[in-house]
Amino acid sequence: MLSGVTRRKLPSRCLWGKVTFLPMSDLTCARCEREGGRVKAPPVPGDLGRRIFDSICQQCWQDWLKEQTAIINHYGLNVLDPKARTFLLERTENFLFGAQNADT
Numbered sequence: 001m002l003s004g005v006t007r008r009k010l011p012s013r014c015l016w017g018k019v020t021f022l023p024m025s026d027l028t029c030a031r032c033e034r035e036g037g038r039v040k041a042p043p044v045p046g047d048l049g050r051r052i053f054d055s056i057c058q059q060c061w062q063d064w065l066k067e068q069t070a071i072i073n074h075y076g077l078n079v080l081d082p083k084a085r086t087f088l089l090e091r092t093e094n095f096l097f098g099a100q101n102a103d104t
């Protein structure tokens with residue numbers, strides 16, 4: 001019988017370190033609803049990055065990168081500015097997952 005103690009001790013975060021060893025399995029993209037390859041690694045920090053990695057295909061991510069560049073140019077954003085980065089992360093989420101939370 002497996003005691004389970006060893007498994008318990010591993011927080012789910014341990015999976016994080018193993019991401020690169022996972023097979024590059026396809027996923028059904030949450031945005032375009034097609035099957036596609038996932039991005040190679042979570043492309044942004046935190047929960048959003050993990051959601052992108054888990055549910056957004058490479059093609060949609062590439063689409064967003066183009067859109068992001070257009071937004072940066074349009075607003076003249078300085079990507080080193082924390083406010084600009086927050087703004088871009090919100091835009092990222094809206095672009096990929098739709099505007100779901102209606103705060104502000």
Ligand SMILES: [Zn+2]
Binds near residue numbers: 032033034056058061
């Ligand atoms: Zn997609």
